[in-house]
Amino acid sequence: MCGIAGFVRFCGENKTSDTNCLEEMVQTLYHRGPDEKGLAIHHGVAMGMRRLAIIDLSGGTQPIYNEDKSIWTVFNGEIYNFPQLKKELQQYGHIFRTDSDTEVIVHGYEQWGADFVKRLNGMFAIALHDMNKKCFILARDHLGIKPLYFSFQKDRLLFGSEIKALLTTPWVQRSLNMEALAEFLAWEYTPGTATLFKDIQKLLPGQLLHINLNAPQCSPKSFWDIPLSSPLSPSLSEHEWEEKILAQVQASTQMQMISDVPLGAFLSGGVDSSLIAACMGKVQTFSIGFDDPTYNELTWARKVADHIGVEHRDEIIRPDIVSLFDQLMHFMDDPIGDFSIFPTFLVSQLARRHVTVALSGDGGDELFAGYESYLAQEKARIYQRIPAWMRQSLIEPIISGLKPSPQKKGLVNKAKRFIEGAAYPESLSHARWRLFVSDTLRENLLSPDALQQVKNPAAHHIEQLFQQAGNRGELDQSLYVDVKSYLSDNILTKVDRMSMAVSLETRVPLLDKDLVEMAFQVPENFKLSGNETKSILKKVASRLVPKECIYRPKEGFSIPIKHWLNTEFKPLMDEHLNKQSIDQGGIFQWPTIKRLKQEHSSGQANHSHILWALIVFHDWNKRWC
Structure with a gap:
């Protein structure tokens, strides 16, 4: 386990400052690997790592090379089936110098080419350089357990286990991605390839980016997806x-x-x-x-x-x-x-x-x-059978008018959340009970200038994933969507x-x-x-x-944030969400934020999700952007 970082100059020429630049990138990842570091630069490719020694404590130092040192890699994660792969590769004549799982990557690439990733069972973010073929590879594990960020530019590629590694360089502009911000506020995470920086992307789970260094292009390809059900x-x-x-x-x-x-x-x-x-x-x-x-x-x-x-x-x-x-x-x-x-x-x-x-x-x-949102989708079908006039003029106004209970869940809180989710588009299926900023609230929350930069509705990535899920049952489609979004991008x-x-x-x-x-x-x-x-x-x-x-009610792993926003976190909320800072930022409309704060503090509504997301964003904006 470690953190990896580096960059590739497509011109293939080393600069005198490259070593210092790589050192600074890797140092930001010290917490990921306090045991040792490894750095190397070959033919314009700079790769480094911070190591948390788990397997082969004395021999697993990275970068790791093949026999003639033409192929080398840095890697974050664990390859659990490496003993079996090592034995197979040794039968093909490959010579191993360590007992680490990392070494199966370089020999696996030698033997099977880029398809070696299909044979790996584990969690991984891999960077590999083939000097003879003049190609560079980034790969991320099947489910996205390990992160991998990159920035592809005209004359270089940067990559790292965390965004902060890329930000140490002078090559990345800290420009806010407003489309990604709108999705972050709606879902509490940034889905898909996007980050809040315009110039930085995520490699998706189960993807490989293979770059020909003589003619570099950025076209990540999927090497794995969740298979459709077998007829048996x-x-x-x-x-x-x-x-x-x-x-x-x-x-x-x-x-x-x-x-x-x-x-x-x-x-x-x-x-x-x-x-x-x-x-x-x-x-x-x-x-x-x-x-x-x-x-x-x-x-x-x-x-x-x-x-x-x-x-x-x-x-x-x-x-x-x-x-x-x-x-x-x-x-x-x-x-x-x-x-x-x-x-x-x-x-x-x-x-x-x-x-x-x-x-x-x-x-x-x-x-x-395991989530209650799957049950909510079933109950929504029953709810829709109630005449619309009764739902809209009687049930929904009564439930919406109830004050949230102080409990974590409770009947009142569940009823209010059900009504809120059921009002969102049916195309979202179960995911509508995870949406915290509707398109209507977005229009009132974002400033006119910010809103002009947001082209897609909040539901866009969820609807795309439902299409990608293919010919599965309705529940399996929902599970597919959650694996590809909520699980990988949030959990x-x-x-x-x-x-x-x-x-x-x-x-x-x-x-x-x-x-x-x-x-x-x-x-x-x-x-x-x-x-x-x-x-x-x-x-x-x-x-x-x-x-x-x-067989007991599901609780979830959380904190009493809705209470803390009125107590311990109130000074923090007021520091980040006040009229002066909101007006100066030019991204949000103060009257909407003021209303959300007032309704939450009075107990009239539980706006903890959107208020917390706004606090996190404002802190992020001050620190990084």
């Missing part, structure tokens, strides 16, 4: 599917436990993390809670830990949340508006005191239909950023490529059964974990 899949019974899923989860978990350093797991006491911890055996597990009982699941985590017999550590956290905000925003150069960055960072910090690697249960909700970004902030490697066994492909073969009615979300995975988990821990 429905012939298996639910019990048979349970057996297959359990066996694959166990195999994926055991494969991802390869490590030469201490290893543990996050444990919330929910379905996914409990299942992973149970499949690991005797390990250390970690969880945190807050002193607000509706944001505290420690009791459940302890029950699971006691049942499976692991060494468990937990803490009730009441941090200096404002100081923590300033610390975490340093890692938000590609910002997300997800509140759960705080507990994710804090549990990572707790785990890092004891281990260097932690396994996480992320991915189960997107593969096996995995959050986990990567917050764990690497404390130099902790996080692995996600449920996103093993083989398990993902299997999950999309499972019949839809085994995933969402009546009002039971994640039905088949709960049955699998309940074989290993107490049923009362599995």
